[in-house]
Amino acid sequence: MSETAKVSSSFPRGSSGGELSPGTRVMVHGIRSEKDINGKEGTCIEWCPETGRVHVQMDDAMKALRPRNLKVMRAQTEVNEMMNRVLTVFESADSNGDGVLDLNEFERCLEGIGLGKEYVTAFQMAMDKDNDFEIDYTEFTSWALGTNVPGKRTRLDLYWPKKRDVKIEKVDDDDTVPDHDEELTEEDVIRIMKRPLPDDWPTHGIAIMNNARARFPHYPVEGIVWSMKRNEYVGGRVLADIRATGAKEVHPCRTTPLRASEDAFPAIYRNISPEGELMVYELRDDSTFGAMRDRKVPPMGVIPRGEMFTVYEVLRGAEYGFCFGRIKYKGQESPTTWVVLGLLIERGAHWSIPDTARKPSDLTFSDAERMNSLW
Structure with a gap:
């Protein structure tokens, strides 16, 4: 990890007395100029002593706010755990240790969460705020600790959830993917992905999976799973998400x-x-x-x-x-x-x-x- 990626250990405190270190989840209050952001949550990204403001990643923008307008929503132990997870993910992707993710490293990072090259441009645009075609640690942290849906989990939890110990019984050595007109079971999905299902996998998850495979027979199972996860297992949104990648779609009429x-x-x-x-x-x-x-x-x-x-x-x-x-x-x-x-x-x-x-x-x-x- 490069020195530029490290954060300071001296941070201000918010209105409730909690430390506003990077990764801290906060709620905005007392703003007069933009009253609509009062009550909304965000994530502290960095402290700028020069301006006396904390950069906070909101749902749709980065805001520079005074500490007195921020109330800590998460305990420091949870903040530290999240920052450690972000750092672990970033360092695992930064193969040469230069503190930034180039195009090849970024592609491998997305592959690790089941996303193909068709997602690179969209994700890069979302993270690369200075348009230098590289993702530095601050940009990655800002994006990872933000959220796609207000009030929901961070992208860190969405794409890199906490690992749990799950014992999977291996059924056979056949790792082939059944034809798209054959419905999968949850065991099939686990076998194909070579990893457990997401922690929040719903009871109707396999129905969404099989419907998506019927529509997009050449789309990888891993990609469907991650599309389901980031779209909160809403079938229509999953189909729209996969459709947006340009994947070839068929319209089965049973x-x-x-x-x-x-x-x-x-x-x-x-x-x-x-x-x-x-x-x-x-x-x-x-x-x-x-x-x-x-x-x-x-x-x-x-x-x-x-x-x-x-x-x-x-x-x-x-x-x-x-x-x-x-x-x-x-x-x-x-x-x-x-x-x-x-x-x-x-x-x-x-x-x-x-x-x-x-x-x-x-x-x-x-x-x-x-x-x-x-x-």
């Missing part, structure tokens, strides 16, 4: 067969789509259903409004309830193409009744009218 009390297919239908033509699509994988529904893939043909066609199977999407029909199209030997039939509509019985109570005659859709069964 489907289930639509059945009736009797054999319902094959059957003849007529195009009644209010938009006119029904688009005919080739199915590549499950993501194609969502793309068909949203018209994001080019069709291979069309069925004019009013024209008849034969449906051999119907699948209903789990997300919005749109139904998809498998049909033959222009000389195909077997039914391998699909159309969007639309929503199942009420006809003789409500659409939400159990499959076992639904009659084939009930299977009319918003874009396709059932004419008769071929059985």
